[in-house]
Structure formats: C-alpha cells, structure tokens
Amino acid sequence: MNSKFNYPPEIRGKRKLYSLFKGLNHPLEVISGNHQSLGDNYHIKASFTNKNFIFSQDKEFVEYILKQNHKNYYKSEIQSITLRKYLGNGLLTNNGKDWLQQRRLIQPGFSKVKIANLVSIMEEEIDTSLELFKTESDIDLYHFFHALAFNIVAKTLFSSDVDENTVVQLSKIITEIQEVFTKEVRLPFYTSILNTFGVIDKNIEKSKTAKAIIQRILDKRRTSKEEKNDLLDMLIQTRYEDTQLPMSDEQLVDEMLILFIAGHETTANALSFIFFEISQNPKAEEKLKKEIENEGEMVFTSESLMKKSFTVNVIKEGMRLHSPAWAIDREALEDDRFKEYSWPKGTLVILYISGLHRNPKYWEHPDSFIPERFDDENAKNFAYYPFGAGPRLCIGEHFAIMEMALIIRKFYQKFTFISDQKEVKEKALVTLRPISLKGKIISILP
Structure with a gap:
C-alpha cells in the first residue's frame, strides 16, 4: 500500500474473501460484522478492480463527506x-x-x-x-x-x-x-x-x-x-x-x-x-x-x-x-484526509447509514423501538440521516x-x-x- 496515505484499518485475508462474496447477498451482516471487528471506519481493497473502499458509520466522518467537503465528492x-x-x-x-x-x-x-x-x-x-x-x-x-x-x-x-x-x-x-x-x-x-x-x-x-x-x-x-x-x-x-x-x-x-x-x-x-x-x-x-x-x-x-x-x-x-x-456512496475527486486518515482521489466512500443509526456510541438501546427519543431538544443533531x-x-x-x-x-x-x-x-x-x-x-x- 502506498505509504503516502493512511487508510483506516484494513480487511484482509479470509475476512476479505468472506466480505467480497458473502456481501453479495448479505451486505448488512458483512458490513456490520466488519465494523464490529475494526471499528467505525475500515478499508478494503477490491481484488479484481484494485479499487479502494472506505466504509464508515462514524457521524463526524459522514458529515465531513456529505456536508463540510461535499464539493470533493461525486456520486x-x-x-x-x-x-x-x-x-x-x-x-x-x-x-x-x-x-x-x-x-x-x-x-x-x-x-x-x-x-x-x-x-x-x-x-x-x-x-x-x-x-x-x-x-x-x-x-x-x-x-x-x-x-x-x-x-x-x-x-x-x-x-x-x-x-x-x-x-x-x-x-x-x-x-x-x-x-x-x-x-x-x-x-x-x-x-x-x-x-x-x-x-x-x-x-x-x-x-x-x-x-x-x-x-x-x-x-x-x-x-x-x-x-x-x-x-x-x-x-x-x-x-x-x-x-x-x-x-x-x-x-x-x-x-x-x-x-x-x-x-x-x-x-x-x-x-x-x-x-x-x-x-x-x-x-x-x-x-x-x-x-x-x-x-x-x-x-x-x-x-x-x-x-x-x-x-x-x-x-x-x-x-x-x-x-x-441503507448506505450512501461517494467517490473522491481529489486526495483527501479526515483526522488521522487520508486517501487518494478515486477512493470509494461507503457511508453505512444502517450502522450509524444503530451505533451504540450515539444511541441508547440502539436496537429498541423508542419513538419518544425524538422528543429530545437535541434531536436535530442526532446521528440520523x-x-x-x-x-x-x-x-x-x-x-x-x-x-x-x-x-x-x-x-x-x-x-x-x-x-x-x-x-x-x-x-x-x-x-x-x-x-x-x-x-x-x-x-x-x-
């Protein structure tokens, strides 16, 4: 990997093969499992196309891609x-x-x-x-x-x-x-x-x-x-x-x-x-x-x-x-960085909305149906997109x-x-x- 860039933790080996093939029919299970193993941001390099993918269920990262630096990203x-x-x-x-x-x-x-x-x-x-x-x-x-x-x-x-x-x-x-x-x-x-x-x-x-x-x-x-x-x-x-x-x-x-x-x-x-x-x-x-x-x-x-x-x-x-x-995809038009991570233009960024919406970092009882949580005066700032x-x-x-x-x-x-x-x-x-x-x-x- 080019040392010029500092990707999030990478999916490798058997887990990578599992992700590429199992993910065809069960993407939620695979992506959620990868996040559980490697954290809110991870990286995978597609073997057949050499494309780099960054997956994220991190609220700040999602907002950076969709809001703060949206001009650097196309669908x-x-x-x-x-x-x-x-x-x-x-x-x-x-x-x-x-x-x-x-x-x-x-x-x-x-x-x-x-x-x-x-x-x-x-x-x-x-x-x-x-x-x-x-x-x-x-x-x-x-x-x-x-x-x-x-x-x-x-x-x-x-x-x-x-x-x-x-x-x-x-x-x-x-x-x-x-x-x-x-x-x-x-x-x-x-x-x-x-x-x-x-x-x-x-x-x-x-x-x-x-x-x-x-x-x-x-x-x-x-x-x-x-x-x-x-x-x-x-x-x-x-x-x-x-x-x-x-x-x-x-x-x-x-x-x-x-x-x-x-x-x-x-x-x-x-x-x-x-x-x-x-x-x-x-x-x-x-x-x-x-x-x-x-x-x-x-x-x-x-x-x-x-x-x-x-x-x-x-x-x-x-x-x-x-x-x-359940996910939003974007492609980097130019090299970019966010906090400690950096990546080249052409990188595909997959914002995993389903994971963000159930991320225990942002939600109490994330798997429970609690409509009243949206009564919160800070609801507009929730990790919710x-x-x-x-x-x-x-x-x-x-x-x-x-x-x-x-x-x-x-x-x-x-x-x-x-x-x-x-x-x-x-x-x-x-x-x-x-x-x-x-x-x-x-x-x-x-």
Missing part, C-alpha cells in the same frame, strides 16, 4: 454510470453542474407549500385502498404498501389512474433491474458473465419499456392541454434560468422515472418496517391512536401532519431502525413524511394490524426491503 460510478444506463440522467444519477441545474429546476415543486396542496389527492387514494378491508383481513402489508404508494405517486404526478397491470409491470421491472444492478456492483467481474448471456441488454430493454409507458402518459397530457396543478404540470412548465427553455422529453421522462422509483419504493419499504414495529409495541400503538383522537378535525390537515408529533416520531424511529437508504444530508438531501423528504403520516393516521383511526411475524427479514438491494409483512388487519370501529 460514484455505481450510480452515475452503472445505474444511469437503466434509469437515465435524472437527479438520482447526475453529478456536478448538470445535477445542480436540475435540482434548482425541480426543487420548488417539492416545497412544503406545494406538497400541502397534494394532501387531498393522497387522501382519496388512501381512502379507496382502505375500503377494501373487511372486518378481519389476512394480508401481506409489504405488497399492499407498494401498490398504495405507487398509486399515490401516480396521482400526485399525473392526477390520473395507472391501471393495476401497469403497476405490476413497472414494479416488476424495477425489482428485476435492482437484482441485476446489485450483482454488477457487488461482484464487478460478474458483469462480463451478465453481458455474455445478454442479461444487461435485457435489463436495458426493460428500462426502455418503463420509459415508453411514462412517455405515453406525457404525450396524453400534452394532447389534452389540461392544467391539473400536479407535479407533471410543474415539470412541464419549469424553465432553465439561463435559456428559459423547458426540459427535453428525454429529461422529463428520466426525472419522472426516478420520481416514480424514489417516490414509491422507499416509502413502501419504510411503511412496512414502521407497521411491523408498531405491531410489536402495543404501548406505542395506544399512544398513536390517542394522538389521532386528540387531533380531532385537524388530524388529516397538512399542518397537523407536518408538525412535531408522536406520529412523526414513530416514522423517524422506524426509519432509524430500518433506513431504506435517512434522507441523506448536505446539498444532496433527498428532495422528496417532506413529501414522504407527509404521505407516511397520513397513511398511518388513516389506518390506525379505523384498524389495527396483528403481525404473524416476530421478526422482519430484510433484503438489501439498492434500497432496504422487507421480504414480507404478513398478518391480520382488524377493524376497531363498530
């Missing part, structure tokens, strides 16, 4: 190249000036004021979905939340229904793309095998199919010339500051595809984990229902949904224990929180959920997913 090739070939050139995959230009263009549509205007659209979709439940219903909430969150995104983006077949088709495409993408990232040498058998080309075709569906929706809106005051209208009407020109259709479709994925995938996953935790904590459920009752007629207003509350605490604590964005941090803080944070709060309150006003599971198995792809969440929904109203 890595994992997203900017590998994922881009499937999802296009939108906010999620873009870097530099192009990203900043798109961010400035789109961000106004996700302000608290704009999001508040979407409550009635969300309410209608949630009410329709909840009407399907009988006095007692067996269900897998994971699948239910995926369909619900997808329909909410469709309504808030397009103010129109997307039929069930399209929901299933797009969800299937997203899952299959993630499966292949995950293999490409975690076993880079495997890419040649995937290429040989045409798997990557097939995945790109699936992405084109998804984009074609969205393009048809865009064409229909333009033909109708209707103004619906939804997110699609906002995207169509926005203009770049320098040219006063609108986004191209290709850019619009890319942004909408990413909003579809980010807007339903992470929310559905988070809701599944949150409902599991509530089902295991009767006192939290009782307190939640009491708050819903006490809010009275204001319970579903944007003001009530967005203010500090036990409902929001439940969401935050659920996302602390099971953060859908489910939506990222710094300039690339997730643009949809307010949207997601309000949507989840509305769903939780609508559900627990009328129902309770009894889980068949005493633990929820997780699958870490691009996002952290539950395998399932099976149980019974029981009406609590006469």
Whole structure:
C-alpha cells in the first residue's frame, strides 16, 4: 500500500474473501460484522478492480463527506454510470453542474407549500385502498404498501389512474433491474458473465419499456392541454434560468422515472418496517391512536401532519431502525484526509447509514423501538440521516413524511394490524426491503 496515505484499518485475508462474496447477498451482516471487528471506519481493497473502499458509520466522518467537503465528492460510478444506463440522467444519477441545474429546476415543486396542496389527492387514494378491508383481513402489508404508494405517486404526478397491470409491470421491472444492478456492483467481474448471456441488454430493454409507458402518459397530457396543478404540470412548465427553455422529453421522462422509483419504493419499504414495529409495541400503538383522537378535525390537515408529533416520531424511529437508504456512496475527486486518515482521489466512500443509526456510541438501546427519543431538544443533531444530508438531501423528504403520516393516521383511526411475524427479514438491494409483512388487519370501529 502506498505509504503516502493512511487508510483506516484494513480487511484482509479470509475476512476479505468472506466480505467480497458473502456481501453479495448479505451486505448488512458483512458490513456490520466488519465494523464490529475494526471499528467505525475500515478499508478494503477490491481484488479484481484494485479499487479502494472506505466504509464508515462514524457521524463526524459522514458529515465531513456529505456536508463540510461535499464539493470533493461525486456520486460514484455505481450510480452515475452503472445505474444511469437503466434509469437515465435524472437527479438520482447526475453529478456536478448538470445535477445542480436540475435540482434548482425541480426543487420548488417539492416545497412544503406545494406538497400541502397534494394532501387531498393522497387522501382519496388512501381512502379507496382502505375500503377494501373487511372486518378481519389476512394480508401481506409489504405488497399492499407498494401498490398504495405507487398509486399515490401516480396521482400526485399525473392526477390520473395507472391501471393495476401497469403497476405490476413497472414494479416488476424495477425489482428485476435492482437484482441485476446489485450483482454488477457487488461482484464487478460478474458483469462480463451478465453481458455474455445478454442479461444487461435485457435489463436495458426493460428500462426502455418503463420509459415508453411514462412517455405515453406525457404525450396524453400534452394532447389534452389540461392544467391539473400536479407535479407533471410543474415539470412541464419549469424553465432553465439561463435559456428559459423547458426540459427535453428525454429529461422529463428520466426525472419522472426516478420520481416514480424514489417516490414509491422507499416509502413502501419504510411503511412496512414502521407497521411491523408498531405491531410489536402495543404501548406505542395506544399512544398513536390517542394522538389521532386528540387531533380531532385537524388530524388529516397538512399542518397537523407536518408538525412535531408522536406520529412523526414513530416514522423517524422506524426509519432509524430500518433506513431504506441503507448506505450512501461517494467517490473522491481529489486526495483527501479526515483526522488521522487520508486517501487518494478515486477512493470509494461507503457511508453505512444502517450502522450509524444503530451505533451504540450515539444511541441508547440502539436496537429498541423508542419513538419518544425524538422528543429530545437535541434531536436535530442526532446521528440520523435517512434522507441523506448536505446539498444532496433527498428532495422528496417532506413529501414522504407527509404521505407516511397520513397513511398511518388513516389506518390506525379505523384498524389495527396483528403481525404473524416476530421478526422482519430484510433484503438489501439498492434500497432496504422487507421480504414480507404478513398478518391480520382488524377493524376497531363498530
């Protein structure tokens, strides 16, 4: 190793081989184990690519990369190249000036004021979905939340229904793309095998199919010339500051595809984990229902949904224990250093958010579901970044929180959920997913 740089402790030997291969299907187990052995920061050199990776679950290190020195870090090739070939050139995959230009263009549509205007659209979709439940219903909430969150995104983006077949088709495409993408990232040498058998080309075709569906929706809106005051209208009407020109259709479709994925995938996953935790904590459920009752007629207003509350605490604590964005990757543009460590440009930095959120250095009883911890007046300084941090803080944070709060309150006003599971198995792809969440929904109203 070049003595010019002082990496964190390195994973070597059998543990390295174990990390590279076991990590393909069980990254949380492997990364958590490595941190337990070597501390909050460690280093591994990939044998096949000679790439250097630094993993961190250290709050100060995470803040240094995402905030203090963010200009020295781009989203890595994992997203900017590998994922881009499937999802296009939108906010999620873009870097530099192009990203900043798109961010400035789109961000106004996700302000608290704009999001508040979407409550009635969300309410209608949630009410329709909840009407399907009988006095007692067996269900897998994971699948239910995926369909619900997808329909909410469709309504808030397009103010129109997307039929069930399209929901299933797009969800299937997203899952299959993630499966292949995950293999490409975690076993880079495997890419040649995937290429040989045409798997990557097939995945790109699936992405084109998804984009074609969205393009048809865009064409229909333009033909109708209707103004619906939804997110699609906002995207169509926005203009770049320098040219006063609108986004191209290709850019619009890319942004909408990413909003579809980010807007339903992470929310559905988070809701599944949150409902599991509530089902295991009767006192939290009782307190939640009491708050819903006490809010009275204001319970579903944007003001009530967005203010500090036990409902929001439940969401935050659920996302602390099971953060859908379980890791954040960055690539160093120039040599850098933090405290005693230093590394060259090109180093990949993996900020292990799941580990940070359960790090006993920062959290008392880190594996316990305690929503009240977010009542702390210092909660803003917690080691807590489910939506990222710094300039690339997730643009949809307010949207997601309000949507989840509305769903939780609508559900627990009328129902309770009894889980068949005493633990929820997780699958870490691009996002952290539950395998399932099976149980019974029981009406609590006469």
